[in-house]
Amino acid sequence: MSGKKIYIVDDEGDLAELLQMHLEDMGYHCQREVDSRTALEQLDTVRPDLLITDVQMPYVSGYALIEKMQQISPETPILVITGFAHENKTAAALPQVTTLQKPFNLSELVERVQSLLPIS
Amino acid sequence: MKRKKKAITLLKTLGQRLLNRKDSTLSESDFFLETILDHLPHMVFVKEARDLRFVRFNKAGEKLLGITNEEIIGKNDYDLFPKEQADAFTAKDREVLNRRETVVIQEEPIQTPHGLRYLHTQKITITDRQQQPLYLLGISIDVTEDRKNRELIELQKEKLIQSARLTAVGEMASGIAHEINNPLAIIATACQHLVTRQAERRLDDAALDRNLGIIQKTVTRIARIITGLRDFSRDGEDDPFEPVAISDVLEATLPYCRERFAMHGIDFQMEAPSEDWRIECQVVRLSQVILNLLNNAFDAVSETGRLDGFVKLKVVESATSYQILVEDNGVGLVPETETSIMLPFFTTKPVGKGTGLGLSISAGIVKDHGGEIQFRRRKEGTEFSVTLPKFIANEVAL
Numbered sequence: 001m002s003g004k005k006i007y008i009v010d011d012e013g014d015l016a017e018l019l020q021m022h023l024e025d026m027g028y029h030c031q032r033e034v035d036s037r038t039a040l041e042q043l044d045t046v047r048p049d050l051l052i053t054d055v056q057m058p059y060v061s062g063y064a065l066i067e068k069m070q071q072i073s074p075e076t077p078i079l080v081i082t083g084f085a086h087e088n089k090t091a092a093a094l095p096q097v098t099t100l101q102k103p104f105n106l107s108e109l110v111e112r113v114q115s116l117l118p119i120s
Numbered sequence: 121m122k123r124k125k126k127a128i129t130l131l132k133t134l135g136q137r138l139l140n141r142k143d144s145t146l147s148e149s150d151f152f153l154e155t156i157l158d159h160l161p162h163m164v165f166v167k168e169a170r171d172l173r174f175v176r177f178n179k180a181g182e183k184l185l186g187i188t189n190e191e192i193i194g195k196n197d198y199d200l201f202p203k204e205q206a207d208a209f210t211a212k213d214r215e216v217l218n219r220r221e222t223v224v225i226q227e228e229p230i231q232t233p234h235g236l237r238y239l240h241t242q243k244i245t246i247t248d249r250q251q252q253p254l255y256l257l258g259i260s261i262d263v264t265e266d267r268k269n270r271e272l273i274e275l276q277k278e279k280l281i282q283s284a285r286l287t288a289v290g291e292m293a294s295g296i297a298h299e300i301n302n303p304l305a306i307i308a309t310a311c312q313h314l315v316t317r318q319a320e321r322r323l324d325d326a327a328l329d330r331n332l333g334i335i336q337k338t339v340t341r342i343a344r345i346i347t348g349l350r351d352f353s354r355d356g357e358d359d360p361f362e363p364v365a366i367s368d369v370l371e372a373t374l375p376y377c378r379e380r381f382a383m384h385g386i387d388f389q390m391e392a393p394s395e396d397w398r399i400e401c402q403v404v405r406l407s408q409v410i411l412n413l414l415n416n417a418f419d420a421v422s423e424t425g426r427l428d429g430f431v432k433l434k435v436v437e438s439a440t441s442y443q444i445l446v447e448d449n450g451v452g453l454v455p456e457t458e459t460s461i462m463l464p465f466f467t468t469k470p471v472g473k474g475t476g477l478g479l480s481i482s483a484g485i486v487k488d489h490g491g492e493i494q495f496r497r498r499k500e501g502t503e504f505s506v507t508l509p510k511f512i513a514n515e516v517a518l
Contacts, residue, residue, distance in 0.1 A: 012302055014334045018309045021327065025317065056382045083301045084383055103305035106312035 004117055007048035008032040009039040009065060010081070011057040019052065022106060027119050036060035043068050048076065050117040055082040055091060066094060077116040081109075163239070163260040166246075169253040172196045172213050184262060186233035205230070216243040217253040227263060237264045281481065299345055299375045303338040310335045345375050356404035361489075363511045366397045366435050366442055372407040377414045386421050386429040393435035397442055398511040401489050406508075409482040409493075413446040413504050416478065420450025420501060441491070441507050449501040462493070 006028050010016040016032040023030050031046055033039040036057040043051075043065065051069050055062035066078055080091040083102040092099045098112055157164050157178040163185070166176035174192045182188055187200065197206035197213075208228075216223045225241045239260040246255040310331045317323040370390065381388035399406075414431060421429035432447045453461065462483050483493050491508040 012306060014338065015302075015306045015309060018306065018313055018331070018334065021330075022309070022313045022316065025313075025322070083305070086383075103301055103308050106309050106316070 003029060004049045004119065005029045005031065005046070006050045006052060006113070006117070007039070007043070007046050008052045009036060009057075009062070010034065010052075010054040011036065012054070019109070022110070023113065026110065026113075028113070028117070036062070036065065039065060040068055044072055047073070050077050050079065050113065052079045052081060052113075055080060055087045056084065062091070066091070066097060070094075070096065079109075079112055079116060162262070163258075165258045165260075167196070167213065167256045167258070169217050169245075169255055172210060172256065175255070181260075184232060184234075184237065184260075185230075201231075212243065213256050217245050217256055220245045220247060220251060220253060227267065237262055238267050239263065296345065296349060296375060296379075299379055300342055303341045306338045307335050310338075348372060348375055356402055356408070359402040359404055361400050361402055363398050363400050363513065364403055365395050366393050366399055366444065366508075367395055369399075369401065369403055369406050370410060370433060370435075370444070372403060373411040373414060376411055377418065381418060381431060384418070384422060385427065386418065386431060389430060389432045391432075391434035393442075397435060397437060398513075399442060399489075399508045400511040401508065402485075405485045406489065409485050409506060410444065410446070412478045412482045413506070416504070417446050417448035417450060417502075420452070421448050423451045424449075441509050444506040444508070445503055446505075447498065447501065447503040449498070452501050453495070453497055458495075458497075461495070 006023055008016045008019050008023075008030055009032070010019075011034055013032075013034040016034060020030040020032045031048070033042065037059045039053075040060050051065065053062045053065050062080060062082070066080070069076055069078055074096070076096065078094075078097045080088070080097055080099045081102055081104065082088055082091070082099070088099040088101050091097050098116060100109060100112055157176065158180075160178060161180055163181035164176070164178045165174055165181055167173060168175050173194055173196045177187075177189050177192045181192075185192075185200075192200065197209045200206070201209065212223065212225065222242060222244045225239075225243070227238045227240060230237055230239055240263045241258055241260040244257040244259070245253050246257055247253050314323065314328070314331050317327055370393070374390075378388060410433075414433065417431040421431060426449070428449070430449055432445070434445050436443045436445065462479050479493070486493050486506055486508070489508055491506060493504065493506055495502055495504045
């Protein structure tokens with residue numbers, strides 16, 4: 001196992017769980033969070049090698065998480081998954097951020113993840 | 121006695137003269153009267169009280185009924201109209217004469233050479249000094265065109281109401297697209313995960329159960345949104361009033377606006393009311409009212425273009441009622457428009473954007489619920505409130 005850690009933050013709990021299942025199958029170590037407030041607090045402790053986050057979430061938006069991530073670890077790649085086309089654009093302009101629009105094909109997500117965080 | 125006799129003789133003579141209009145023995149005053157009547161744009165006729173024979177008939181009447189003066193004078197309704205219609209006219213005439221008063225017939229149909237026309241007619245009794253009816257004076261205004269216009273306006277109103285509903289549905293559509301995209305993404309992901317595992321021959325029961333469970337749950341979620349949409353686009357006017365939790369009414373609107381607020385960066389805050397707060401209502405219609413207020417708030421905030429725009433939805437309780445409050449920090453109301461905003465077709469929105477029907481329809485629905493819509497200006501923006509009586513179950517009331 002590579003021991004590479006992915007933090008998945010999405011208020012759609014089922015989606016986060018499915019992504020975790022799939023990415024763990026691939027050999028990643030995953031942690032997921034549905035509450036963006038908790039995610040913001042935990043980010044420093046979790047210290048992921050890749051952050052996968054939604055943008056529109058209750059309480060704390062994905063942007064706040066991106067900002068925090070970049071403060072903690074500017075080199076950590078971030079994959080933004082959102083249903084909103086305009087937010088895809090806004091987020092894609094940020095450093096280290098790659099975007100994927102929902103609903104996405106799981107194989108697309110896998111490709112992105114693999115290129116951002118290669119196993120081995 | 122002598123005077124009365126004299127008066128009657130005089131009137132009889134006058135009546136006779138009127139009957140023989142063509143004998144060109146009209147006095148100056150008769151001629152004067154005749155000229156005035158002929159210049160009136162409305163049909164004027166005079167019938168003598170005994171046999172209800174026509175003694176006067178002006179030019180407008182000739183034109184309307186297509187009957188000349190020569191043809192009509194000295195005749196009664198039975199000589200001119202089908203029996204049924206003559207019966208009706210005569211009965212009305214008799215009633216007027218017996219009661220010695222003026223009767224207004226709002227609209228009566230009559231066959232004319234120009235087709236069926238509708239007349240607004242006043243029938244007036246002309247009596248002698250002893251209050252004995254001598255003549256029946258009729259003045260008829262052709263209201264056929266008014267009637268047509270009225271029907272047209274009614275039809276257009278209905279169309280506008282329909283289009284207002286469609287506009288609301290259109291506004292909801294973009295929100296719904298996102299509301300459905302999310303669960304679709306979940307289903308797609310679950311399926312692809314299963315396919316991948318199966319391809320790698322690693323599909324165990326636990327993974328299968330979990331993924332199928334998620335798919336099933338998510339399909340139900342989409343179905344609920346679709347059902348809600350179907351509910352929303354219908355009238356709901358004949359739905360029964362049922363006791364429901366206010367929170368359910370508010371929740372029903374969320375799929376159609378939450379995403380829209382989010383998409384436009386408007387902060388939407390809802391304070392969920394207690395589940396015990398119940399009202400008796402038609403859920404669909406009341407939800408439409410709430411959605412209408414939320415959409416108005418959305419428009420008001422959008423118009424400002426501000427980045428800190430918000431819309432708040434909450435419920436407060438008073439002794440006998442609940443108040444659903446929709447507050448925004450949008451453009452707000454100006455005093456001049458405050459008196460008009462509840463009126464049908466009044467709108468401050470740009471042309472093509474608002475129909476001006478939302479609030480008036482909403483006010484009607486809330487009134488049907490024994491409640492009322494009010495609003496007040498805030499320091500910034502507006503707060504609308506829908507006050508509804510509390511539902512108290514019988515056993516609790518005892």
